[in-house]
Amino acid sequence: MFVIIGIVTVFVCVLGGYVAMGGKLAVLWQPFEVVIIVGAAIGAVIIGNPKSVIGKLGKGVGKAAKGPAYKKEDYIELLSVQYQIFKMARSKGMLTLESHIENPDESDLFNQFPSFHNNHHAVEFVCDYLRMMSLGSETAHEMEALMDEEIETHHHENHRVAAAIQAMADALPALGIVAAVLGVIKTMGSISEPPEVLGKLIGGALVGTFLGVFVAYGMVGPIAQVLGTVHEAETKYYQCMKSGILAYLNGYAPAVCVEFARKSLESDVRPTFYEVEEATSALPAPA
16 A cells, blocks of 8 residues: 555656646657666566566565555464464374374364464464474474574575566666667757757657656665565564474473564564463463
């Protein structure tokens, strides 16, 4: 929502200010300049990135438009599912989690938490490490190193998408100059025309520079920046799970493990201790 509001603000202020100065919007309509600039920028991104990244660009823009995927309510649910897992493991043993780990889609435990259950990657992350724990891997520092590596890999994959969009933003001003130079070359071929014709041609050429800078700093660059923020929020979601699991491996009680996980969250989405306590108190006893 804020991305859309920001883009509308950019257009209104730039184009509105131009019109208020007496400029004519029709002069800015240079479709072939747009083809040169945007087309070349897209081509450059295709050249510089693998298929796996190119295939995620559209989805990345959509994620940027939606903003961070996780709100306080999602983290309360995440902390609640961790509490329920740790409580079941502590009271009945890790082996009781086996059916939930091996078939999470039909797990009564995970089905209590629909947002978490629908997050395939988060469920897979938790189940993988619970499986390792049930198989006897209980050395906290080794598990932490493995989690850090997996989270870093996930973050790197996301960063490549944001970096590709940022690279497009960086290229657009230069490609705008390319379009402007081509416009000047076209104008020089009409040097014998009267001043009013030459003025129109030169103005059209300069639109290329304007479009390159405008699209780069008014749209594409900010989209890359907000996408990076969204990816950082996703990383924090995994770090919250990591903190809870490591606390359990170190022998803490379920309530304390959840508190470790809660403390890893940023202040704008971190629920209070009492909000988490209220949520976990309302959970049914592990079956």
